[in-house]
C-alpha cells in the first residue's frame with residue numbers, strides 16, 4: 001500500500017466518447033458477407049467515456065476530458081456521464097459530429113467494432129494545454145488511443161510528476177518512447193500485446209513472454225488482460241510476475257469490459273493499492289461487466305463487486 005495523494009479527483013479520464021450503435025447477430029459476418037441482425041439500439045460508449053462511468057459507478061471521484069459533437073449523440077453521452085456522477089467540466093462540444101461505434105455482438109458475447117472518431121479526432125493538444133489545471137487535481141490520469149496520438153503525447157507533457165498515468169493502447173498504434181516511459185501501467189489485451197511487440201524478437205507467445213518484452217519497451221509496469229483467464233501483472237524491477245485469476249461467469253456481452261477493468265485498476269492504484277491488489281479487484285469488475293448487455297449499462301457498483 002502506498003500513500004494516496006490528497007487530490008479532488010481520484011481519476012481524470014482523457015479519451016473518446018462514442019454513440020454505440022449495436023446490433024445482435026447470430027454470427028458476425030465474414031468479408032463480403034451480409035447477415036441479418038436484431039433491431040438497432042443506441043447506447044453511450046467510447047473507451048474514455050466508458051472508463052469514466054465505470055469508475056464513478058464504483059465510487060471514484062471522476063472527471064472526463066473529451067470532445068463530442070453539438071448533436072443528439074453528444075447530448076446522450078454528456079447526460080450519461082452526469083447521471084453516473086462524472087464531472088463533465090472537461091467535456092468540449094463541437095468541431096465535428098460525435099464519434100460513432102458500429103458494434104455487432106454474437107451469442108457468445110464476442111463483438112466486432114468499427115469506430116468513426118468524429119469529434120474524438122478533434123480533441124487536440126491545444127485542448128489538453130487549455131485543461132492543464134485539471135491534471136494537477138487528479139491522483140491518476142487514464143488515457144486510451146481513440147483520440148489522436150499527438151493529444152496523448154501532450155497529456156504526458158502536462159502530467160505532474162507525482163500523477164500516475166494508466167494507458168490502454170486501444171486501438172493499438174506505435175507509441176513514442178516518452179509516452180511508453182510514463183505508463184504505470186501499460187494495460188494490454190492479447191491483440192494489443194501482439195501489435196506492440198510486432199517486429200521485435202519476442203521469444204514465445206505466453207503472457208509472461210509478452211509482459212517481459214513489453215517491459216523492455218520502457219513502461220514502469222505492464223498488465224496483460226486475459227479475458228476469462230484473468231490478468232498478468234509485471235512491474236519493472238520485480239522478481240516475479242503475478243497472475244490474477246478471474247471468477248467464472250457466464251459472458252453475455254464483452255463490450256466495454258476492458259474499459260471497466262482499466263477504470264477500476266486506475267481508481268484503486270490512486271487509493272494507494274499495490275498493482276497486484278488493484279488488478280485483483282479490477283478483474284472482478286471486468287468479470288461483472290461481461291454478465292450484462294452493453295458497455296456503460298453493464299458496470300457494477302462497489303457493493304455489487306463485493307457481493308458478486
Ligand code: RIB
Pocket residue numbers: 016018019020044045046047050100101113115146255256257258259295
Ligand atoms: O471498449 C468498448 C468501446 O469501444 C465501445 O463503447 C465503443 O464505443 C468503442 O470505443
